[in-house]
Amino acid sequence: MTKSQKMNKIVIDPVTRVEGHGKVTIHLDEKNRVKDSFFHVVEFRGFERFIQGHPYWEAPVLVQRLCGICPVSHHLAAAKAIDQIIGLEPEDLSIPTQKIRKLLHFGQIFQSHALHFFYLASPDLLFGFDAAPTKRNVVGVAMDYPELAKKGILMRKFGQEIIKMIAGKRIHGISASPGGVQKKVSVKERDYFLNGKDIPSIDTMIEWSKEIIDFIKVYHSKNLKWLNEFAAYPSGHLGLVNKKNGFLELYDGNLRAIDADGNITLNDISNDDYQQYFYEGVEKWSYLKFPYLKHLGREKGWNRVGPLARLNVCDGISTPLAAFERLAFMAASYEKTNNKTMFSHWARLIEILHCAEMMKELLEDDDILSTDLNRRGERRNEGIGIIEAPRGTLIHHYEVDDKDRITRCNLIVSTTHNNEPMNQAVSWVANNVMNGEAKITESMMNQVEVAIRAYDPCLSCATHAIGQMPLEISMYDHFGNLIDLKRS
Amino acid sequence: MNNNTIILGIGNIGRKDDGLGWLFLDYLKKNKFENIDVEYRYQLQIEDAELICNYDTVIFVDAVKANIEEGFYFKECKPSSKYGFSTHELVPETVLHLANELYQHDLKAHIFGIQGYEWDLEIGLSKKAKINFTKAKKYFNTIRPSLEVKL
Numbered sequence: 001m002t003k004s005q006k007m008n009k010i011v012i013d014p015v016t017r018v019e020g021h022g023k024v025t026i027h028l029d030e031k032n033r034v035k036d037s038f039f040h041v042v043e044f045r046g047f048e049r050f051i052q053g054h055p056y057w058e059a060p061v062l063v064q065r066l067c068g069i070c071p072v073s074h075h076l077a078a079a080k081a082i083d084q085i086i087g088l089e090p091e092d093l094s095i096p097t098q099k100i101r102k103l104l105h106f107g108q109i110f111q112s113h114a115l116h117f118f119y120l121a122s123p124d125l126l127f128g129f130d131a132a133p134t135k136r137n138v139v140g141v142a143m144d145y146p147e148l149a150k151k152g153i154l155m156r157k158f159g160q161e162i163i164k165m166i167a168g169k170r171i172h173g174i175s176a177s178p179g180g181v182q183k184k185v186s187v188k189e190r191d192y193f194l195n196g197k198d199i200p201s202i203d204t205m206i207e208w209s210k211e212i213i214d215f216i217k218v219y220h221s222k223n224l225k226w227l228n229e230f231a232a233y234p235s236g237h238l239g240l241v242n243k244k245n246g247f248l249e250l251y252d253g254n255l256r257a258i259d260a261d262g263n264i265t266l267n268d269i270s271n272d273d274y275q276q277y278f279y280e281g282v283e284k285w286s287y288l289k290f291p292y293l294k295h296l297g298r299e300k301g302w303n304r305v306g307p308l309a310r311l312n313v314c315d316g317i318s319t320p321l322a323a324f325e326r327l328a329f330m331a332a333s334y335e336k337t338n339n340k341t342m343f344s345h346w347a348r349l350i351e352i353l354h355c356a357e358m359m360k361e362l363l364e365d366d367d368i369l370s371t372d373l374n375r376r377g378e379r380r381n382e383g384i385g386i387i388e389a390p391r392g393t394l395i396h397h398y399e400v401d402d403k404d405r406i407t408r409c410n411l412i413v414s415t416t417h418n419n420e421p422m423n424q425a426v427s428w429v430a431n432n433v434m435n436g437e438a439k440i441t442e443s444m445m446n447q448v449e450v451a452i453r454a455y456d457p458c459l460s461c462a463t464h465a466i467g468q469m470p471l472e473i474s475m476y477d478h479f480g481n482l483i484d485l486k487r488s
Numbered sequence: 489m490n491n492n493t494i495i496l497g498i499g500n501i502g503r504k505d506d507g508l509g510w511l512f513l514d515y516l517k518k519n520k521f522e523n524i525d526v527e528y529r530y531q532l533q534i535e536d537a538e539l540i541c542n543y544d545t546v547i548f549v550d551a552v553k554a555n556i557e558e559g560f561y562f563k564e565c566k567p568s569s570k571y572g573f574s575t576h577e578l579v580p581e582t583v584l585h586l587a588n589e590l591y592q593h594d595l596k597a598h599i600f601g602i603q604g605y606e607w608d609l610e611i612g613l614s615k616k617a618k619i620n621f622t623k624a625k626k627y628f629n630t631i632r633p634s635l636e637v638k639l
Contacts, residue, residue: 119534138534139569139582146590153535153590160535171530 072108073389079176080385087377111159118152180374234260246315305392319357505604537586559620
């Protein structure tokens with residue numbers, strides 16, 4: 001941006017109630033019409049580099065430090081890749097190990113989705129764009145909707161307790177080892193989640209998940225117009241699907257992508273082939289890359305990932321209650337591919353229910369009590385692990401030398417896939433809400449954030465953030481002079 | 489949970505003096521303060537409001553950037569509805585407020601702040617923080633009987 005271009009510039013820095021630190025810049029012309037908009041990620045990662053030289057078996061432990069919200073997803077994606085390095089495909093692992101890892105994964109998604117919906121997104125839905133910032137937060141939710149808040153707290157706690165049982169700690173625990181898991185589940189540990197004596201049981205979690213879906217359905221019926229229109233734009237959608245039936249798959253499946261009309265653009269490819277289809281673009285104004293499908297190009301090949309994308313690409317859901325709710329979701333989408341950003345919350349809650357159902361199935365399965373946990377195969381020099389993290393498709397790829405040292409690492413995290421979609425969402429708000437306005441209001445600013453927050457971005461995951469997070473809003477006139485600065 | 493006091497240590501052992509909160513918990517465990525429950529936290533979370541409701545007394549131990557004449561402080565924590573920008577920034581006062589409002593649980597709360605100086609990506613305390621840490625431990629041993637810890 002130069003002064004000669006005579007554009008106004010509005011900066012929202014950072015975007016609040018997302019995990020990490022982002023900044024939005026909106027460029028206006030002389031008449032305050034939106035000329036361009038950018039969602040910047042201004043923090044630097046470096047994980048791919050500094051893991052080089054470490055023994056491959058350290059990867060699942062080290063890379064989970066990328067994030068304090070979804071470390072389990074990084075732990076398991078890395079573990080799947082490391083399994084390949086010791087010669088094992090996901091289906092080669094022992095059945096108990098597969099089930100314990102899946103239980104860990106469902107617990108992780110359950111707690112992360114609960115965190116996002118109850119703590120971060122619900123204030124937007126319950127209080128609206130125009131509510132005061134002092135009200136529009138989780139404390140406000142707790143004060144005005146205490147029963148909802150208490151259920152949110154206990155649902156998140158349930159997921160975290162599952163993680164703690166399997167990985168030893170709620171954050172940055174260790175479960176997976178090359179070709180196995182560290183420990184089995186004991187009967188006492190399992191009963192803690194089934195009997196409802198110390199914490200609400202898994203059956204209660206299922207009931208509460210259904211209740212919150214009922215809430216979002218009523219909310220949609222009352223707010224149909226803005227939920228249909230707000231930040232809606234055509235896009236591709238990407239996610240894993242079950243290898244046998246194309247159903248929703250969160251732990252291990254094939255990669256499928258569709259375009260905005262539902263046409264297949266990536267036809268159930270194997271994880272090992274991802275490099276043939278994906279490329280990562282870069283922009284000088286963001287540390288976050290822009291993945292896209294090579295054969296469609298940078299302009300048309302980008303995809304949303306996460307709950308909305310996953311419901312769009314799958315052919316069904318294996319658990320009955322979530323399957324039923326998917327049908328209602330599809331009906332509300334008129335049986336078409338859903339390109340409406342605000343439907344992400346509904347999709348996320350359907351996944352919460354699916355995870356609760358899966359956790360019940362696995363907790364009641366005696367295989368998780370087995371000590372048959374480890375397998376070994378024939379050593380290779382490369383491993384790829386792909387998993388559906390709470391925020392979307394997560395790719396870990398490692399190459400190692402003959403001395404077991406990691407020589408190359410490539411991580412494409414969920415928020416990186418959603419980089420272009422988040423930019424599109426910001427662009428929608430800029431063009432539909434801010435166009436022609438000379439000043440940015442609290443409501444406008446929050447609408448930008450609402451659009452981004454629907455993707456539940458984890459910017460620290462995508463770039464590995466450190467540092468403080470002050471809120472700063474800068475406004476420039478069309479000569480490039482700073483005319484307003486707000487900092488909370 | 490058989491004890492009536494919980495101590496939440498907040499910080500990150502990998503960021504030099506930010507590890508003060510965790511090191512204090514290590515000290516308690518090493519010296520067999522078995523009648524106190526401890527929890528390590530990178531940051532406080534909303535669900536900590538539910539956790540502390542199982543106790544009569546909570547102490548939040550954290551590193552402090554601001555200058556403290558004695559090198560540490562031990563002060564009463566009063567509930568407040570103030571809220572930061574994200575879940576990364578929940579403060580003890582807000583957790584206490586949520587415990588009061590959501591669960592109608594009134595408990596004694598204190599903040600044990602220990603001044604730190606260096607926050608780089610490194611394990612180990614700075615020299616000045618070590619001095620403060622020693623003072624803080626000594627002080628804690630003098631007040632411990634008054635915390636109504638069940639023995």
